[in-house]
Amino acid sequence: MIKNYFKIAWRNIMKHKVFSLINVIGLTIGLSASFVIGLMVFYDSTFDTFHKDGDRIYRVVTDFSSPEGQYHNSGVTLSLEEAIKNNSNFETVGGFYIERPTKVENKDNNSEFKWPNFVIFTDQNYFKIFNYKFLAGDKTEVLSKPNTVVLSEKRAADYFPKMKPSEIIGKTLVYNDSLNITVTGIVENFKERTDFVFEEFISQPTILQTRLRQNFLNKNWNNTNSASQLIVKVSESANFEAIQKRFDDLVLEHRSEDAKKYNNFRAFKLQPLSDIHFNENYGIYDWSKGQASKSLLTNLALVALFLLLLGCINFINLNTAQASQRAKEIGIRKTLGSSRKQLIGQFMGETFLLVFLSSILSLLLSKWLINVFSDFIPEGLEFELFKSPLIILSIIVLLLVVTILSGFYPALVLSKFNAVSVLKNHLSVGENKVKLRKYLTVFQFTIAQVFIIATLLVGKQINYLLSKDMGFKTNAVVSVYSPRAESELSKKEIYVQKLKTISQIKNISIGGNPPASFSTSTSNASFVDGEKEIATELQFIQGDTHYLDVFELNLLAGRVYRNDTIRELVINETFGKTLGFKTPQEAIGKNIVLSEENVPIVGVMADFHQRSLKTDIEPMALVGDWYRDRFSQFQAIHISFKNESSENLKSTLSKIENVYKSVYTETEDYRVQFMDETIETFYNREQKISKLLNWSTGLSILISCLGLLGLVIYTTNRRVKEIGVRKVLGASLLQINTLLCKEFLILVTIAFIVASPIAYYGINNWLQDFAYKTNISFWLFLVSGCAMILFALIVISAKTLQAANANPVNSLRSE
Known part of the structure; x- marks a missing residue:
């Protein structure tokens, strides 16, 4: 059957x-x-669903709040691990510190690996929380002594090709030219999907032989670094309220005077293992994969x-x-x-x-x-x-x-x-069945109409974001970053001198990040105006005296600092208004307190957008290389071009790279960043949404119009004799087409009326994420409505005109 x-x-x-x-x-x-x-x-x-007792594994993260807003950090202060490790609510406390060595050498085969990623300093507790399979080495003994390392199977194959795991145990690797570290274990890479992608696990005591020595010897409760991670496994009978209370008590106990003065707060939170993959506030460990x-x-x-x-x-x-x-x-x-x-x-x-x-x-x-x-x-x-x-x-x-x-x-x-x-x-x-078909048709076209309106309005907002003046030069400007390990300024200066021989280059500046970037450098600042003290958070960008010229930042009052190291400030308009100055000229000569030191304001520059247009312009200051005697904050050479044509840019960029290779002969770490591309990356998600809406709109229109075509075919086939009679009685082609189209066009119009408020509500909510946004233009609603009616009319007319053009004799011949 x-x-x-x-x-x-x-x-x-x-x-x-x-x-x-x-x-x-x-x-x-x-x-x-x-x-x-x-x-x-x-x-x-x-x-990370495969870990044993995964529901009891958490990452400790830090939340910050201040009058300027809320901030999140996946890391914690280095002091926290010691403070909670004996708490009975925790079965295991495992801290680790993420570091990227300059290079790793295997002297036995004369191989060298530059900037290996996914390297951490940790201890045995890490392997108690995460159950790695050891291919070689004693799990109970690894990382207990200084100068030891556990390698993943994949990383071991890179450093020691064609060697079995058991043969690698006892071999030595040289880190950063001077640190000899012995391999004591090889672990199998996780077979399942995981965000814990680390490949090298160096024993924690070894960190005291690195540049991080002072950080670990003098642990500062008020210093939070995302590289300092803390993973805990809570006990089966853990009291989470007691855990949070202990965290809160530690925060209050070690709250700094500055935090009290500027009304800043900090909180430690437990982030479940299952939340790490999705929570964009704290991020994952491999940023290249995207959150x-x-x-x-x-x-x-x-x-x-x-x-x-x-x-x-x-x-x-x-x-x-x-x-x-x-x-x-x-x-x-x-x-x-x-x-x-x-x-x-x-x-x-x-x-x-x-x-x-x-x-x-x-x-x-x-x-x-x-x-x-x-x-x-x-x-x-x-x-x-x-x-x-x-x-x-x-x-x-x-x-x-x-x-x-x-x-x-x-x-x-x-x-x-x-x-x-x-x-x-x-x-x-039945009348009910006809009504149901009408309701379903209206539902179809309502969805299609919502997609059309959303596509137009999201596209309008993205175009607004990308075309809005950022307040500085974005076209034909590139930033070339020096090698990551370089802390001296001398080679950068040589590089700049050679770049000046390229005639297509307009201006050159040595500095930190460009005006708009994903990096943030901030400090608390205060200004005393009589008996009134104004405290705020101040962002910094670093650059030499030519920085304003390269990015064509407008100086409204005063001057640029006299040299690259003098402690003087060029503030933006927003900071001046925050301090209560009515005009840029009023700010010149006033002193700002930074780290208990008075720093004079010597210039005021026009506001520009430091981030995407989702956020407001924040108080900011342009400063020089203040800490050059210890380390230089100037890590990039910013270059603007005279001619913006694509052919000239391509030729000039090739010359810039050749000069770079002539100066930095020992490295291939050439990194160049275009300013306009950086701004586009601010809106990656919005562009993805736009692409999604484009596809959704096209597909929904296709499905809806195909369904409409089917109903039109059925309707015209049923009314073929009626059409024949009307033609015999003198009805014109237009009259017959109007008669057949009218019912369906009414349904499409109803769908537009229903869809408009739904689309307006959704887009209006989406636009609230932006500090700067385009207007919701109602003419776009009319355009989308007309477009949908046009699509429907084309589909309907394709069949109705065919039926209306048919010879009435054929349709009236048979009963």
Whole structure:
């Protein structure tokens, strides 16, 4: 019987090829989106789920709050580990410090590795919290002594190629030219997905032989560094309220006078292991992979759901509309003894066959979608993940749900026909069924309309962000960074002198970060105005006396500091207003207190945006290289060009790189950063959202218009004799087309009226994240509404004009 059901189902599908194709396309698009997005959700949600007692593992993080706002740091003060390690609520406390050596050498084979990443200083407790498999070495003894290291299997293969793990034990590696460290263990890299990507584990006492010695000998409670990480495993009976109270007590006990003076607060928090992969406030350890976003995954899941619903709605609409065409088949089946249950089974079988066919096409399409949506797809996610038993089971469940959602109502409608009425040709289409089709059509076009409006408004905001004047020169400006290990200024000065011989270069400056970057350098500052003291947080950018010229920053009053090391400030307008100065000239000559030292203001520059336009302009000062006697804060050479044409830029950049290689002959660490590209990276997420909306809009319009086309085909086929009569009676082509289009265009117009407030509410909420935003232009709503009506009119007219042009003799010839 089941075989017979599927045979009849296949015949019906082939008989109604157009409707079947529309259903397959709609379901394929929805299922493809669901498959790929489901794969992403599965991939990201399975990070670090394999650790033993993972629900008891936490990272301790630090939250800061001040009058200027809230800040987050994944690190803690170095003093915290010692203060809590004997607390009974913690089973194990394991701190580690992230460091990147300049180079690592294996003298035995004369190999050298520059700037290896994922290196940490830690102790045995780290391996008590995370259960690594040791391939060589004694787990109970490793990292107990200074100058020892545990390598991952992958890193060991890099340093000691073609050697077995057991043969590597006892070998020596030389770090930063002088630190001899013995390999005491080799661990297997985690096979499962993890954010703990570390490859080298150096014993913690070894850190006292590095540049970090003083930091660890004189641990400062008020110094928080993201490199200083603390992982804890709480006891099974842990009292989390007691843990938080202990954290709060430690904060109060060690709160500095400056923190009290400037109303700054700090709090230590426990971050669950499962939260690390998603929480953008604190980040992950491999920034190159990008942070997963729960909100982005949620938005993607909603897009997949909507596209799937649109496909299901097409199926329901077309199958209920076609009900009358299968009425006689149903009547004969009932007369021959078929039960309603058997008929429902027959129609559900047809639905499943279409859904199954769509799923096969969706799997093929998914491989292509993974490449198209590479901006959204996490690194490491591959098509082979579909082989996972859980994914296969999820796909089967999804197909069953879609089959029921798409086919159950049409099956009920079709199986409900009365056999006697059908065979007497007394069948009439119920008003409720017609209304349902109208409601579903309005729902489809409402979703499509929301996507269109959102696409236009998000695109308008992104264009506003990228085109708005940042307050400084962004085109034809590059920053060339010196090698990471270089702390002296002499080579930078030689490099600058050689660069001056390149005629295409307009201005050159040695400094720290450019005016807009992801880095922040801040300090507390105060200004005494009579009896009133104004305290605020002040950001710094460092540059020489030519810094303003390179970035064309406008000096409103005063001058630039006299030389690169003198302690003088050039402040921005916002800082001047914060201190109460009505004009830039008033600020000149006033003193600011920084670290209990009076520093004079010698200049005021115009405001510019230090970050993306999501944030307000903050108080800022341009300063020189104040700590040059200990270390130079000037790590980049900023260059502006005379000619901005692409060909000239390419030629000039090649010369700049050649000069760099002639000065820094011993390194290949050439890093160049374009100012306009940096600004674009501020809005990576917004551009991803825009791309997502573009695809969602296109697909939703496609599915909705295909569904509309199906309904138009059905309607015109039913009214073919009416059209013939009207033509015979003198109706024009335009009149007939208007008659047939009117009903559907009313539905599209209703959808626009429903969609507009929904889209306005969503976009208005999204824009609240931006300190600077474009206006929500209502003309865009009208444009989107007209565009949707135009799409619908093209689809409707394509069929109605064909029907209206048909010879009425052919339609009126047969009864």
